[in-house]
Amino acid sequence: MSGAFTKSMARNIFYGGTVFFFLLFLALSFDTHTQLPKRDMRANITPQIAEGKKLWEVNNCIGCHTLLGEGAYFAPELGNVIVRYGEEGTKAFIQARPKEGIPGRRSMPQFNFTDDQLNAIVAFLKHVNSINTNNWPPNSQG
Amino acid sequence: MQYKSQAVAKPYFIAAIGLFVGQILFGLILGLQYVLGDFLFPAIPFNVARMVHTNLLIVWLLFGFMGGAYYMIPEESETELFSPKLALILFWTFLVAGALTIVGYLLVPYATLAEMTGNNLVETMGREFLEQPLPTKLGIVVVALGFLFNLTMTMLKGKKTAISMVLMIGLWGLAVFFLFSFYNPVNVVLDKFFWWWTVHLWVEGVWELILGSFLAFVLIKTTGVDREVIEKWLYVIVTLTLITGIIGTGHHYFWIGTPEYWQWWGSIFSALEPIPFFAMTVFAFNMVNRRRREHPNKAAVLWALGTGVMAFLGAGVWGFLHTLAPVNYYTHGTQITAAHGHMAFYGAYAMVNLMMISYAMPILRGRAANSNKSQVLEMWSFWLMTVAIVFITLFLTAAGILQVWLQRASDTPLPFMVAQDKIAIFYWMREWAGVFFLIGLIVYIVSFFVGGDEKETA
Incomplete structure (x- = not known):
């Protein structure tokens, strides 16, 4: 039995199988890219939203929060925070964080954002909320 | 040691262990911080500590992979390393770049660090695990290319075995x-889509080739089973x-804006991902059972068996637990994910590096195996760390199930922080298990310094 299956056969299956499945993955990825414009709402991306995404990145928000479920699990999901708090509520929350934290509790740092920056962050989060995520998260609590 | 240039592996292994302690x-x-929210706030906020924790993990695993490869390739190719000098230069480059990055995270606010390091030129920072400043990312590319050049040249002038081919494909x-870490479009869906081409295709793709190759190498050496x-x-x-x-990447494409069909492709193919890990476990036990010699390094064999089992449990079983789309709908981005991440990384990648170090380090220090006393301590550290990670995983799983129940599956879902407070007991238990892990790690380090003078008869 085992004599019939040689090392060179195993090697050929490895190379052949890898190439086949990688090409299949590329084909699926290509198909995804033809469908994405209807789902990722790219037509709506403004310079303000782009600025919001940059602020999201350079302040390492993903180090505590999740966005569409990806990130750290220390603080709430923000893909739908606009549903939970509304635009004004979100801005007010970010602005109200005490500089020295809250005794005994987890607290978000105070980033001292300007009004323009806050508007950009909210525009970005609103954009993320508009993405077609197959109805995820299950409810508004994220 | 068969080839004297294998000695370049030693500083890589030492650095790996040092960074592991930091992690x-x-x-x-x-x-x-999960239970005492204001601990070290605002000096070291959670996000900074987490970057340090995950980045140190990645860097020490890379040091381990590089050390292992520098040790293995000359022996497999039956020739000296192409350039030991280049290997040492790259070692110091990588170590200094890594240290500066960590210091940067700790001393400078992240936004300032981004500004200082040219993030405005090419925006790559602020994405999970790929937080490194641009110069560090470029440094990683330079070090990786130099390292691959060195090893490829070594292999070209020597023997090309299947084990070294698989390792080189992995590396x-x-x-x-x-390279996908340099691609960061403003469209967040595309950003996430290709982010996984680094993250998933590393840990559930090419890194497993490195794992398999190291495991095969150590099993040949310790069991004497036919190549x-x-x-x-x-x-x-x-x-x-x-x-x-490869198609299993689809299990990350369920809820990030990508089409529904990924729920089928991702669920089916990633449900099969435990199979290779199971095969690794069977492989390791089989080879050890069929051994033709008694290698004096019992500790290395223990790590080899351990990495198979723990990778199967952590990556295979705990991965499967939440990989089917209807389940993942509820568990996505919860403590279940964290539980899986901890056992998978320890079982697959921490342990395989520790196996390689366990096998190679005594030889690099001029003996076939460590003294019995040292090996006993090393095996104690194996059990302490492994049992600790099992408990960390179980407590996080318990926390995750409750989190899903309270915050996701309930008819009256609780806000995130309310749910977190209710599951705090499990975070405390996880922290205690973490203390045991640290004790295990200390025992591990001590094992390098005891009984060295005893002669092992091999």
């Missing part, structure tokens, strides 16, 4: 897929890895 210390800080894949048999197994394992793992 665990920051892990304990994070665990405490080249590692370098190629890292033909072991290499055939290796090909079967890495075939299973890539035919499940």
